[in-house]
Amino acid sequence: MSEWSFTLLVNQPLTPEQADALDHCDAFADGSVSYTMGPENPEDYPHRPDPDRLRELSCDIEAPTLLDAVEQVARDIRLIPGLRAVGVRHDDTVTLAEAAQRCGPELFELARRHGFPEPETSSGGTEFYSWREIATWLTRAGRVVPEEPRDLLIADRALRLADVLEGADVSPGALRALGLPID
Structure with a gap:
């Protein structure tokens, strides 16, 4: 689950x-x-x-x-x-795991690529990203990302x-x- x-x-x-x-x-x-x-x-x-x-x-x-x-x-x-x-x-603010829920587990591998959006903030060792920035980057990389x-x-x-x-x-x-x- x-x-x-x-x-x-x-x-x-x-x-x-x-x-x-x-x-x-x-x-x-x-x-x-x-x-x-x-x-x-x-x-x-x-x-x-x-x-x-x-x-x-x-x-x-x-x-x-x-x-x-x-x-x-x-x-x-x-x-x-x-x-x-x-x-x-x-919400727009997501962890990498939450972003992967939205577009698939391959996001963890894609996040290692050059140009992937940097985390916006960090709290207690957890990094937070903008979903909009990730979705824009994925779209530019040729991925279909539903809104x-x-x-x-x-x-x-x-x-x-x-x-x-x-x-x-x-x-x-x-x-x-x-x-x-x-x-």
């Missing part, structure tokens, strides 16, 4: 109660999902956190595929009252559609006519 790294977007910033529930939920006991909390009184601080960052969960999940990993967290996050997944994305892995695209679009449909009054017939499978 592979470990997949991605950012899951949730419908709202976590409340202290939701953060506590997530911290004590057996489904997240392995520490594979982390979050950022804003201060209780953000108006008391000159620099407020970006509200979009407070709706992000950083995920490192073991699963057979990226789609399976996203599905697992999206399902489990509903165990926390009031939270649901509404999207998913990859987004298909599994990520499917998961993101499905979560966004589910979010739009949440509480909407759409008939099963309309959903079927749009090509969506209905149980």
Whole structure:
């Protein structure tokens, strides 16, 4: 099984109660999902956190595929009252292993070639690269690099559609006519 790294977007910033529930939920006991909390009184601080960052969960999940990993967290996050997944994305900053997840294990060999992008930062012995720079270099080297892995695209679009449909009054017939499978 592979470990997949991605950012899951949730419908709202976590409340202290939701953060506590997530911290004590057996489904997240392995520490594979982390979050950022804003201060209780953000108006008391000159620099407020970006509200979009407070709706992000950083995920490192073991699963057979990226789609399976996203599905697992999206399902489990509903165990926390009031939270649901509404999207998913990859970050630009990656380790070489994360970049290899996106384009294949041959990246480790390619990274030794002249002109491969240098790491942007290093922390505790781990080097971090820009995915955009790696993708540009791979494209110049004649490799086909999808902008987004298909599994990520499917998961993101499905979560966004589910979010739009949440509480909407759409008939099963309309959903079927749009090509969506209905149980």
